[in-house]
Amino acid sequence: MSVYDHTKIEEKWLAKWEAEGLFQNTAQTDGAQNDQNKVYLLFAFAYPSGSGLHVGHVESKTALDILARFNRMNGKQVFFPVGWDAFGLPAENYAIKTGTPPAVTTKNAINTFRRQIKRLGISYDWDNELATSHPGYYQWTQWLFLQLYKKGLAYQGKGMVNWCPSCQTVLANEQVVNGQCERCGTEVIQKEMTQWFFKITDYKDELIAGLDQVDWPAATKQQQLHWIGKSEGAKVDFTLEAGSKSKQSRSLVCFTTRVDTIFGVTFLAISPEKFEEFELMELLTAEKQAEIKTYLEAASKKTEEERKIGEKDKTGVETGLFAMNPVNQEPIPIYLADYVLGGYGTGVVMGVPAHDARDYAFAQKHGIVVKRVIAPRVEAADQALSCPEPDYGIVVNSGEFSGLSSQEAMAAIPTAFPKAIEVATTYRLRDWLISRQRYWGAPIPIVYDPQGKPHPVKEEHLPWMLPTDVDFNPTGESPLKSSKEFVERTERLYGQGWRPEYDTMDTFVDSSWYYLRYADSRNEAEFASKEQLQKWLPVDFYMIGPEHIVLHLLYSRFFTKFLRDQGYLKFDEPFLKMRHQGMILGPDGKKMSKSKGNVINPDQIIEKFGADTLRMYEMFMGPIEADKPWDISAVAGIYRFLTRVHDRVLSGVDQTPTNSETTKAVRQKLHQTLKKVTEDIPALKFNTAIAALMGLMNSWDEGSVKSGAVLPAKDRVFVAQMFAPFAPFLAEELYQTLVQAKRSVHLQSWPAFDPELVVAQTTIIPVQVNGKVRSRIAIESSLVDNQAEILARAKTAEGVARWLADKKIIQEIYVRGRIINLVVE
RNA sequence: GGCCCGAUGGUGGAAUUGGUAGACACGCAGCACUUAAAAUGCUGUGCCUUAACAGCGUGUGGGUUCGAGUCCCACUCGGGCCACCA
Secondary structure, eight states, X not given: OOOOOHHHHHHHHHHHHHHHTTTOSOTTOTTOOSGGGEEEEEEOOBOOOTXXXXXXXXXXXXXXXXXXXXXXXXXXXXXOEEEEOOOSHHHHXXXXXXXXXXXXXXXXXXXXXXXXXXXXXXXXXXXXEEETTSHHHHHHHHHHHHHHHHTTOEEEEEEXXXXXXXXXXXXXXXXXXXXXXXXXXXXXXXXXXEEEEEOXXXXXXXXXXXXXXXXXXXXXXXXXXXXXXXXXXXXXXXXXXXXXXXXXXXXXXXXXXXXXXGGGOOEEEEOHHHHGGGTOGGGSOHHHHHHHHHHHHHHHHOOHHHHHHTTTSOOOEEEEEEEEOTTTOOEEEEEEOTTSOTTXXXXXXXXXXXXXXXXXXXXXXXXXXXXXXXXXXXXXXXXXXXXXXXXXXXXXXXXXXXXXXXXXXXXXXXXXXXXXXXXXXXXXXXXXXXXXXXXXXXXXXXXXXXXXXXXXXXXXXXXXXXXXXXXXXXXXXXXXXXXXXXXXXXXXXXXXXXXXXXOXXXXXXXXXXXXXXXXXXXXSSSSSOHHHHHHHOSBSEEEOOGGGTTHHHHHHHHHHHHHHHTTSOSOSOSBSBEEOOOOEEOTTSSBOOGGGTOOOOHHHHHHHHOXXXXXXXXXXXXXXXXXXXXXXXXXXXXXXXXXHHHHHHHTTXXXXXXXXXXXXXXXXXXXXXXXXXXHXXXXXXXXXXXXXXXXXXXHHHHXXXXXXXXXXXXXXXXXXXXXXXXXXXXXXXXXXHHHOOSSOGGGSOOOOOOHHHHSOSEEEEEEEETTEEEEEEEEEGGGTTOHHHHHHHHHHSTTTHHHHTTOOEEEEEXXXXXXXXXXXX
């Protein structure tokens, strides 16, 4: 028997599998038509960063690989593709710094990742590998844009956008984090530009409803819901006062979720973004006009961060105008205030300082009356308000509605004023801004005629190639403007004076449909054939980091629903089941980062201990979804374990198997372990499956050393097969050494446990007296249903009698095969 | 501020979903082997106390139950996401 030489073993089998093309070219396989029999496993699309594979990637890839191998061994047709989210800012920023074209850095990074992932033994199907920066891929990203354009779901709009001065590009609202650019952390400012949008809001209700169809973590669904932000309330029409010099009757419409507080309205506030739309300027005194202009200008220059400071300091300007409260005809003063958001609701709010914290703060600052219309929860009813009380309760000071509950009032008030108040719903979700003033992305397939009118690029001109004669250095304008070839191409194909769209698409567009392309990644005629989509989609299991919960999923679901409506897909939701992996933390318990110097390099671990050890260690660390700190001595422990497995399985192979009681006990343990592992893998409980394998080896070692137990070859093969999903290299080595088979262990069937062997002969049942364990009795397993006999034995069991002496038993509980509890007075 | 998740030995974690708390592993201690060390093997290891029995013990306080790490109520701490969304 040889020693466990992990490097030799792993490199040997890696080369063999590669030569055989194991698990390659699976997309086109027949036999996957049956839904019951196909399993599509998907790993979150990865950005090939220059720093290579991270131990965090290893965890989720290994988890999926275990599922892939286990499902294959159980007779499923498994589709386990791989690809690269290759467009994006880091490669472009690197190009700006070094002059190396993004295409080159990206290719190098992909090569590194590919080598590392293969070395790990991840059984991806590399024949379907794709990269979003490849024209054969982005041609179909552009095609998707054109389909949306045809249906009016891709449109050009002008508006205030988030602008990152460092990245020199527009950001989606979703990419602004705490007023800062998600990528580089620079303070984001507001800028007005013409941009392309996808009309995701057309699908807002379906994006909510579809969540009922999928098996996702509840928290993830909740975040999707929150992002869509459906909010039910009412729209209230406040008519401008005649006294406001208004010629015809005009009104300000507010959205509120608390129409029950409408008698408490003491001011209206308009957002700066929306102020001009209401055309109120002409109604104002010259003095007021000047004041308001100054305020509007200042507001437009504020960064997100500055507006946040306003959370404490609520600024605003009184317009001198009044509007009439429709429920009681009271004149309400109108203010301009930047705490009101332009993009939500109607951009106007009704201020109810008594029952809203923000309105209260504003009222305090501007000396506005606070009028309480919900009865206070606490007794001291006469006490003046010192803070707002936003709770629901009993409505007071509200005319005929006084005495109703908030809920009743919210129903009754709109009914009573049908002209001025209507029930309404608003959403937080806004259309998806996809234009980026960057180079390394898919060009938006639009050309402009000499009058500046946009036209779609003809489908026969796809892929609408990303030009290469480009100056990457940021100028505040799209880098594609520097390409001569791009303009020449446009004029040649569309005519003199025509110009291309210079912006590229948000990389989220690329990465929100890749799972469809995998099914037919080399198709040049369509984004994927209907047959291939039908065969593999939807995705059965998706493993994705918690950082992609909101946007990527929302956009992917939007594309899926759109393509379904166009007749390309037959399902509503792309990802049936999804789970999130946790984070692998540094040995110090903190998030790994270069600056902290706590980053673990998987290559070094593989060199020292092997890929099998790295895989098994990461699976053994704890539950897949938890954050776990790295522990190098525990890694060494796994290596010791695999060495023991190697030595034990291969030692004594030439000896005659024994049939002693010990051997039987070890074999029983083996089948119990097999049962446990078979149940744990589909439940993603890899850590306990490995613990069970360790328990088995402990029993086997002990049985061999102490009692000379020798297991038959058949059982040793079972062990090799059980290890196959976790430690594919070692498993192959053991299997091939034992049986010298032509076919890989990974092509064998998952072994079935012997149901008779799994059942224990005797069952240990703890005996409690008043809920405390005082003894344990061993019962023949055939007796577990004989309650009378078991209770009788329990009462006389050693250690129990003394607790029953002189006491009266008032209750006897027996839970079948589990526990006995004798309750005494 | 809102929502979500979590808290179990020195450490990572397990616990059949209300039924033996601490599986499995790391670490540590002792022993064996060795001239010595490493490696390996064996033994022990929740706390307190002991010769033993007993007692205590899953963040804190209460509750439901024959029985609570698990369910309910209140709180403390830690983490994540969102955040002036009317």
